[in-house]
Amino acid sequence: MASKGQKQNKYDQMIKEEVLSKYLNGVSSWYLEREYGIPHKTIQNWGRMDRIL
Numbered sequence: 001m002a003s004k005g006q007k008q009n010k011y012d013q014m015i016k017e018e019v020l021s022k023y024l025n026g027v028s029s030w031y032l033e034r035e036y037g038i039p040h041k042t043i044q045n046w047g048r049m050d051r052i053l
Helices: 013-024 029-036 040-052
Strands: none
Touching: 013 029, 013 040, 029 040
């Protein structure tokens, strides 16, 4: 969630699915952060949300 004055990033659905698939198959969120430029906490949150659904 973006703090006051910050813009919340939107990511392309295809990229999100690709990153999430790799993360759920054991690739570290830190590695994916470096590869895709998406914060590792965002990737971890996506993983949590996927498990809830």
